Amino acid sequence: MLEGATARPPSDGVSSGSVSTIVLAAGEGTRMRSATPKVLHRLSGRPLIEHAVRAAAGIAPEDLTVVIGHGRQAVGEHLTELADRLDRTISTVVQEQQLGTGHAVSCGMAQLARSGAGTAGTVLVTYGDVPLLDADTLRGLLTEHRDSGNAVTVLSAVVEDPTGYGRMVRDTGGDVTGIVEQKDATSEQAAIQEINSGVYAFDAAFLGDALNRLSTGNAQGELYLTDLVSIARQDGLRAGTLVCADTWLVEGINDRVQLAKLGAELNRRLLLHWMRQGVTVTDPNSAWLDCDVELDQDVVLEPSVQLRAGTTVGAGATIGPETTLTACTVGGGATVVRTQGEQAEVGPGASVGPFAFLRSGTRLDTDAKVGTFVEVKSAEIGPGSKVPHLSYVGDATIGEHTNIGAATVFVNYDGVAKHHTVIGSHSRTGADNMFVAPVHVDDGAYTAAGSVITEDVPPGAMAVARGKQRNIEGWVAKRRPGTTADQAAQRALADRETTTDPTSDAS
Numbered sequence: 001m002l003e004g005a006t007a008r009p010p011s012d013g014v015s016s017g018s019v020s021t022i023v024l025a026a027g028e029g030t031r032m033r034s035a036t037p038k039v040l041h042r043l044s045g046r047p048l049i050e051h052a053v054r055a056a057a058g059i060a061p062e063d064l065t066v067v068i069g070h071g072r073q074a075v076g077e078h079l080t081e082l083a084d085r086l087d088r089t090i091s092t093v094v095q096e097q098q099l100g101t102g103h104a105v106s107c108g109m110a111q112l113a114r115s116g117a118g119t120a121g122t123v124l125v126t127y128g129d130v131p132l133l134d135a136d137t138l139r140g141l142l143t144e145h146r147d148s149g150n151a152v153t154v155l156s157a158v159v160e161d162p163t164g165y166g167r168m169v170r171d172t173g174g175d176v177t178g179i180v181e182q183k184d185a186t187s188e189q190a191a192i193q194e195i196n197s198g199v200y201a202f203d204a205a206f207l208g209d210a211l212n213r214l215s216t217g218n219a220q221g222e223l224y225l226t227d228l229v230s231i232a233r234q235d236g237l238r239a240g241t242l243v244c245a246d247t248w249l250v251e252g253i254n255d256r257v258q259l260a261k262l263g264a265e266l267n268r269r270l271l272l273h274w275m276r277q278g279v280t281v282t283d284p285n286s287a288w289l290d291c292d293v294e295l296d297q298d299v300v301l302e303p304s305v306q307l308r309a310g311t312t313v314g315a316g317a318t319i320g321p322e323t324t325l326t327a328c329t330v331g332g333g334a335t336v337v338r339t340q341g342e343q344a345e346v347g348p349g350a351s352v353g354p355f356a357f358l359r360s361g362t363r364l365d366t367d368a369k370v371g372t373f374v375e376v377k378s379a380e381i382g383p384g385s386k387v388p389h390l391s392y393v394g395d396a397t398i399g400e401h402t403n404i405g406a407a408t409v410f411v412n413y414d415g416v417a418k419h420h421t422v423i424g425s426h427s428r429t430g431a432d433n434m435f436v437a438p439v440h441v442d443d444g445a446y447t448a449a450g451s452v453i454t455e456d457v458p459p460g461a462m463a464v465a466r467g468k469q470r471n472i473e474g475w476v477a478k479r480r481p482g483t484t485a486d487q488a489a490q491r492a493l494a495d496r497e498t499t500t501d502p503t504s505d506a507s
Contacts, residue, residue: 279300
């Protein structure tokens with residue numbers, strides 16, 4: 001604290017826990033070189049802005065406002081959907097012109113005023129492109145802010161390379177006197193390794209007043225939010241910091257290189273979390289998880305596994321190698337190998353793969369099997385039933401303990417509409433069958449290999465639906481004379497005549 005500064009106690013709102021949050025997410029993000037707004041680029045299955053909003057929502061602020069600008073429609077639509085999932089209000093306000101962080105916070109404060117918040121207590125300011133920042137760190141910042149009675153408290157960090165960040169300037173006594181941006185820093189200031197994360201806790205009354213005193217007298221001609229630290233000092237008020245020991249938490253994203261870097265770090269942390277919960281990860285360098293994946297004890301993740309948003313895996317299941325599952329549910333003890341799955345359910349003890357494709361609406365019951373080179377879509381495969389290899393099962397229901405022969409196709413589309421096929425329990429269908437929907441093969445029925453089933457099959461019946469074989473003798477000699485096939489055929493015929501002629505000399 002500046003010597004002689006007034007000890008400003010927290011306002012009544014702060015002491016009672018009143019907090020409003022402003023998330024700044026209006027920037028264009030030109031260094032991303034993308035048609036997608038920067039804050040909608042994804043990290044571990046979530047857009048950057050969602051990471052930031054979830055962290056802010058984790059401290060349960062009375063008002064949560066996001067300042068948007070570039071890509072406002074797409075960003076706003078995502079925030080509306082996110083508000084429904086979080087079951088809380090998320091307000092948005094548009095920053096029409098990008099005039100600096102001070103201007104962006106002014107836009108946010110105007111929204112808080114309209115909602116009746118932000119005039120007392122604490123205002124927390126954070127960013128939409130700092131995805132690893134978490135609610136625990138924000139709570140720590142708020143605690144430091146309230147306990148110290150600060151007008152402004154900055155979340156800072158000490159980094160090896162501070163390039164691009166504002167530097168925390170301190171006096172000889174160690175008290176913060178201000179923040180200087182990279183472009184405005186002297187060579188001595190540029191050497192400072194303590195950086196400003198851009199995350200602040202403000203006394204609401206001070207913030208509302210001080211924003212009106214910002215000027216554009218700097219290298220970028222913008223209203224710097226960082227100037228509020230020096231303004232607080234000039235007013236004789238407390239300005240403090242909370243130094244974040246984990247520098248990853250305050251690292252922002254400006255380009256694709258940083259996106260990949262932070263994505264790898266977040267994935268590393270997710271894997272560490274699940275390994276400590278009893279999950280085996282054979283090769284952490286090749287396994288990738290989204291944030292909301294849920295894994296039970298004794299799950300095994302083999303190399304080159306990707307588990308994406310909405311996927312849950314039950315106890316003792318093995319996933320991989322080389323498997324990607326999106327929004328899938330895998331039951332305990334199941335095995336899924338070299339498989340692509342999307343919105344599918346794999347029951348306990350079931351077996352999938354290798355080289356299977358489970359599409360939306362697939363449901364494998366307990367101990368069911370989908371084998372090699374099998375594609376399944378909008379189909380239920382009953383307990384103990386098997387589709388072992390080289391088949392397509394679409395829009396179908398298969399009962400329990402039924403076996404589907406190799407190279408079977410469920411012909412579900414007539415060119416206009418999809419139709420459903422039912423195969424009963426304890427049935428056996430032959431290889432190379434075509435089931436032309438809608439058709440029903442009842443319990444205990446059999447179908448012959450090579451059949452095209454177009455009519456219902458009664459319980460216990462054998463369905464044979466194939467043309468009678470006809471052999472045309474001499475066709476190759478007549479139509480393909482002199483070819484290698486003809487030569488081979490002539491040799492085979494000669495050998496046959498020799499072995500069947502009783503007058504031939506076998507000795």
